[in-house]
Amino acid sequence: MGTLTYIVIVLGLLAGWKLIRVYELSEELRGSDTEEVTESDNKWNGILMLVMTLGFLAMAVYEVITYQQFLLPPASSLHGPEIDMLLFVTFVIIGIPFVACHLVLGWFAFAYFMKEGREAYYVSHNNRLEFIWTAIPTVVLFALIFYGLAVWDSVIYPTEREEETLVVEVLGKQFQWVSRYPGDDDTLGVVNYRLIEGTNTMGLDMEDPNAHDDIVILGEMHLPVNREVRLQFRSQDVIHSAYLPHFRVQMNCVPGMATSFRFTPTKTSQDMKEELGDEKFEYLILCNKICGSAHYTMKMLVVVESEEDYNKWLGEQKVFYASEESKVIPVETLAEVEETSIEEEGTSEESEEVENTKI
Amino acid sequence: MGDHGHHKESFISKYVFSQDHKMISKQFLITAIFMAVIAMMMSVFFRLQLGFDGEKFPILESIFGEWAPDGILDPGFYLALVTMHGTILVFSVLTGGLSGTFANLLIPLQVGARDMASGFLNMLSYWFFLVFNIFMIVSLFVEGGPASAGWTVYPPLSALPQAIPGSGMGMTLWLVGMAMFIVSALLAGLNYIVTIINLRTKGMTMLRLPLSIWALFVTAILGVLSFPVLLAAALLLIFDRSFGTSFFLSDINIGGEALNYMGGSPILYEHLFWFLGHPEVYIILLPALGIISEVIATNARKPIFGYKMMVASILFIGFLSFIVWGHHMFITGMNPFLGSVFVATTLVVAIPSAIKVFNYLATLWKANIRFSPAMLFAIGMVSLFITGGVTGIILGDSALDINIHDTYFVVAHFHIVMGASAIFGMFAGIYHWFPKMYGRMMNNKLGYIHFWITIVCVYGVFFPMHFQGLAGMPRRYYSNSFFEQFSIFDEMNVWITVFATLSSFVQFLFIANFFYSIFRGKKATENPWESNTLEWTTPVDVGHGNWPGAIPEVHRWPYDYSKPGKEKDFVPQNVPLEEGEVDGGEH
Ligand code: HEM
Numbered sequence: 001m002g003t004l005t006y007i008v009i010v011l012g013l014l015a016g017w018k019l020i021r022v023y024e025l026s027e028e029l030r031g032s033d034t035e036e037v038t039e040s041d042n043k044w045n046g047i048l049m050l051v052m053t054l055g056f057l058a059m060a061v062y063e064v065i066t067y068q069q070f071l072l073p074p075a076s077s078l079h080g081p082e083i084d085m086l087l088f089v090t091f092v093i094i095g096i097p098f099v100a101c102h103l104v105l106g107w108f109a110f111a112y113f114m115k116e117g118r119e120a121y122y123v124s125h126n127n128r129l130e131f132i133w134t135a136i137p138t139v140v141l142f143a144l145i146f147y148g149l150a151v152w153d154s155v156i157y158p159t160e161r162e163e164e165t166l167v168v169e170v171l172g173k174q175f176q177w178v179s180r181y182p183g184d185d186d187t188l189g190v191v192n193y194r195l196i197e198g199t200n201t202m203g204l205d206m207e208d209p210n211a212h213d214d215i216v217i218l219g220e221m222h223l224p225v226n227r228e229v230r231l232q233f234r235s236q237d238v239i240h241s242a243y244l245p246h247f248r249v250q251m252n253c254v255p256g257m258a259t260s261f262r263f264t265p266t267k268t269s270q271d272m273k274e275e276l277g278d279e280k281f282e283y284l285i286l287c288n289k290i291c292g293s294a295h296y297t298m299k300m301l302v303v304v305e306s307e308e309d310y311n312k313w314l315g316e317q318k319v320f321y322a323s324e325e326s327k328v329i330p331v332e333t334l335a336e337v338e339e340t341s342i343e344e345e346g347t348s349e350e351s352e353e354v355e356n357t358k359i
Numbered sequence: 360m361g362d363h364g365h366h367k368e369s370f371i372s373k374y375v376f377s378q379d380h381k382m383i384s385k386q387f388l389i390t391a392i393f394m395a396v397i398a399m400m401m402s403v404f405f406r407l408q409l410g411f412d413g414e415k416f417p418i419l420e421s422i423f424g425e426w427a428p429d430g431i432l433d434p435g436f437y438l439a440l441v442t443m444h445g446t447i448l449v450f451s452v453l454t455g456g457l458s459g460t461f462a463n464l465l466i467p468l469q470v471g472a473r474d475m476a477s478g479f480l481n482m483l484s485y486w487f488f489l490v491f492n493i494f495m496i497v498s499l500f501v502e503g504g505p506a507s508a509g510w511t512v513y514p515p516l517s518a519l520p521q522a523i524p525g526s527g528m529g530m531t532l533w534l535v536g537m538a539m540f541i542v543s544a545l546l547a548g549l550n551y552i553v554t555i556i557n558l559r560t561k562g563m564t565m566l567r568l569p570l571s572i573w574a575l576f577v578t579a580i581l582g583v584l585s586f587p588v589l590l591a592a593a594l595l596l597i598f599d600r601s602f603g604t605s606f607f608l609s610d611i612n613i614g615g616e617a618l619n620y621m622g623g624s625p626i627l628y629e630h631l632f633w634f635l636g637h638p639e640v641y642i643i644l645l646p647a648l649g650i651i652s653e654v655i656a657t658n659a660r661k662p663i664f665g666y667k668m669m670v671a672s673i674l675f676i677g678f679l680s681f682i683v684w685g686h687h688m689f690i691t692g693m694n695p696f697l698g699s700v701f702v703a704t705t706l707v708v709a710i711p712s713a714i715k716v717f718n719y720l721a722t723l724w725k726a727n728i729r730f731s732p733a734m735l736f737a738i739g740m741v742s743l744f745i746t747g748g749v750t751g752i753i754l755g756d757s758a759l760d761i762n763i764h765d766t767y768f769v770v771a772h773f774h775i776v777m778g779a780s781a782i783f784g785m786f787a788g789i790y791h792w793f794p795k796m797y798g799r800m801m802n803n804k805l806g807y808i809h810f811w812i813t814i815v816c817v818y819g820v821f822f823p824m825h826f827q828g829l830a831g832m833p834r835r836y837y838s839n840s841f842f843e844q845f846s847i848f849d850e851m852n853v854w855i856t857v858f859a860t861l862s863s864f865v866q867f868l869f870i871a872n873f874f875y876s877i878f879r880g881k882k883a884t885e886n887p888w889e890s891n892t893l894e895w896t897t898p899v900d901v902g903h904g905n906w907p908g909a910i911p912e913v914h915r916w917p918y919d920y921s922k923p924g925k926e927k928d929f930v931p932q933n934v935p936l937e938e939g940e941v942d943g944g945e946h
């Protein structure tokens with residue numbers, strides 16, 4: 001079967017060769033020269049250039065209009081609209097030179113195709129013109145840089161809010177997301193990657209009392225609406241990227257390094273279902289960094305709900321330490337924990353620092 | 360060197376271990392075409408998966424065997440195909456292939472030298488390049504399959520065979536092959552730089568160099584400064600993989616086992632990679648822009664507009680390309696302030712790029728355009744460069760990149776601005792200099808068909824991908840079936856695959872035309888395009904040493920097309936200035 005394919009390919013190439021030969025002979029018989037650029041070649045290609053340009057621009061406009069409905073709905077986070085606005089402004093700004101340059105290109109190609117009696121105009125430069133078209137992009141781009149950086153700044157360092165920021169940890173691993181809530185003490189317990197085993201998916205260190213009330217959930221995360229949350233990301237194996245497109249949030253999860261993203265969801269899942277008229281809509285975390293064969297399957301459900309519903313849900317979750325599964329964890333890991341405790345301090349310091357830089 | 364042209368050479372020294380820059384150029388070109396066909400067919404195969412998810416294609420099983428059970432690609436192997444597609448196109452075709460072909464062909468001929476400064480190093484650079492390609496092909500057949508961690512091969516994925524099968528033997532071959540490639544690029548680059556600086560003929564001042572040479576010059580400098588950094592990254596990664604060091608690895612627990620790596624950082628690898636990776640896209644782009652500068656001036660019968668600004672733009676782009684790499688890493692957890700700096704430097708690149716586009720447009724204004732296939736591809740490249748360039752302004756803005764990083768928007772952007780655009784530049788160069796390389800003409804009519812179908816397909820494939828990206832569709836996904844929201848793109852994906860398949864079949868038309876014309880094309884004349892540059896002053900069947908007699912002396916810049924008061928609409932560089940005539944576009 002394999003060899004057959006190759007034979008077919010070789011035969012195909014040979015046939016192609018013969019076809020060209022036949023084609024050339026017939027062109028020769030008709031007296032036309034396939035190696036010369038003829039008067040009519042210039043004309044037709046010039047016309048086609050214009051047609052293609054107009055066709056392409058028409059297609060671009062058509063696609064912008066028809067695919068509008070496929071794009072992401074308005075952002076569901078506090079900082080999102082700022083990004084959406086920046087995106088819109090940038091599209092307008094780049095849209096102008098995009099359309100203008102294409103039109104000029106298509107028009108010149110058509111208007112100046114070579115023909116009998118036409119002579120090109122010998123001009124090598126024009127300082128004034130060149131100054132103008134250097135200055136304009138420079139001014140526009142610097143304006144965009146400042147605008148962009150202002151948005152970046154307010155996304156990364158959101159203004160302080162009155163109520164306390166909720167901290168949730170998200171761990172990426174091949175090919176699952178796990179979330180962890182701090183529990184009643186509002187403090188996430190110490191973790192160690194060496195302790196990740198069996199059902200202890202987060203590597204919780206039970207020596208640390210803060211870890212005792214931590215809640216660990218596979219593949220799901222709930223967030224209260226209108227309350228700021230800081231997602232702290234970790235990875236257990238390779239780089240993943242937690243991508244929450246509806247919130248305009250994305251951050252890599254890097255083994256050995258703490259990263260985080262702070263944002264405030266503003267629309268509940270239910271709000272979105274109504275807004276989109278789609279009962280099946282759900283917020284998701286996608287993995288957006290190639291992480292292995294099943295990269296494309298890695299997702300986590302994100303439910304945004306009212307503070308009440310959220311508290312109710314949280315109350316129903318089992319604390320990991322108290323759960324049946326945690327009993328499976330062998331206690332003799334103590335030695336190991338001590339061995340690596342220096343490193344843990346390092347990790348928690350790192351997360352302090354992260355708190356300051358907010359990313 | 361004297362008159363080399365008429366020595367009797369053995370087959371081996373003429374065609375295999377040749378030190379003649381023109382033969383080495385052909386070797387690079389043929390190798391690149393061969394690799395391009397492989398990489399292109401890979402894209403058709405993985406597009407079949409994306410367009411017709413779940414459908415069975417028995418042909419896939421007959422080609423890939425266990426990698427495509429029942430005619431459906433295995434998810435891991437899909438990633439292997441994507442990775443090898445990217446690696447081969449970026450490195451084999453558009454770096455080695457593009458620079459290797461045209462720097463070798465054009466530098467000695469256009470600056471007026473008998474050969475490269477060192478023919479021997481030049482030959483070595485081809486052989487190292489060939490070894491790289493052989494490694495890539497061999498890696499398709501080893502256990503675990505070829506490298507599958509994406510063409511950027513980020514660790515830990517690329518470091519741990521447990522993470523993905525391709526990170527076993529395939530990855531080792533990738534890294535060692537890449538080391539070979541870098542050796543090739545460095546040998547070649549040094550040679551190009553030295554040749555351009557030292558071997559210019561009498562009268563060929565730097566500001567009389569054609570823009571093609573300026574572009575190749577800056578490209579070579581970029582390569583020599585940035586490839587060593589990739590070599591360092593590759594070597595450190597080899598150490599991590601094979602000798603237990605922890606440069607890039609830390610705190611990993613995989614396959615139920617906690618590994619002992621500690622203190623390394625994958626982000627460090629990303630920095631090293633992109634310190635090459637970003638200049639790399641200009642290493643790809645600049646030679647293509649240089650080529651079309653020549654093709655456009657020659658076929659517009661008009662001087663390139665703003666020559667000095669073009670040179671300045673190339674230099675400025677080259678400089679900036681070293682300080683923008685962080686735009687690939689906005690969301691890695693890199694310090695946000697550092698991100699801000701990279702936003703500023705990145706968006707500034709748009710200024711020289713815009714200048715170049717405006718200058719090309721101004722060159723076409725009031726021109727007398729001869730639409731040879733080369734000219735079509737050159738104009739096509741300008742079109743693609745505009746379309747792909749503007750979206751770079753979006754990706755370079757960190758706040759916007761948060762939401763479109765690693766989505767199909769990126770795939771659309773870089774395929775248009777760098778992939779297709781440089782391929783178009785390469786086609787323009789091949790059609791234009793084919794008569795110089797092989798002494799025969801290619802068939803124009805087939806060239807026209809080739810161009811028109813290709814450009815429609817390129818836009819048909821890549822333009823819609825912008826919308827997929829804006830809708831949040833991640834790249835490097837084997838299937839979108841796990842995310843209900845992407846089913847809206849099912850139909851679009853079919854169309855993209857149709858266009859991709861059509862465009863790859865059209866490339867066979869080019870390949871047939873190319874090989875047919877080598878043997879059967881009409882004999883070329885000495886200067887078929889009536890061009891000004893020195894390569895067209897050599898005889899049609901030019902031997903080793905380039906000019907049978909003395910090397911021509913240069914008296915003017917290369918763009919005296921349609922100069923008023925001249926008999927013909929071109930004045931080659933070796934024609935002396937008339938009395939009172941001013942050089943360099945003044946008149
Ligand atoms: C027939 C034309 C082509 C088609 C249909 C095509 C299609 C694709 C597709 C669908 C992907 C996968 C995107 C993803 O999932 O991330 C891809 C990746 C890629 N392509 Fe192409 N491509 C073509 C030509 C080119 C050319 C000319 C280049 C030259 C630069 C190129 C360079 C790349 C690179 C660097 C990647 C990224 C590989 C990776 O993710 O590691 N492609 N291509």
Ligand SMILES: [Cu+2]
Binds near residue numbers: 240241287290291296
């Ligand atoms: Cu992933």
Ligand SMILES: [Cu+2]
Binds near residue numbers: 636637640683684687
């Ligand atoms: Cu870059």
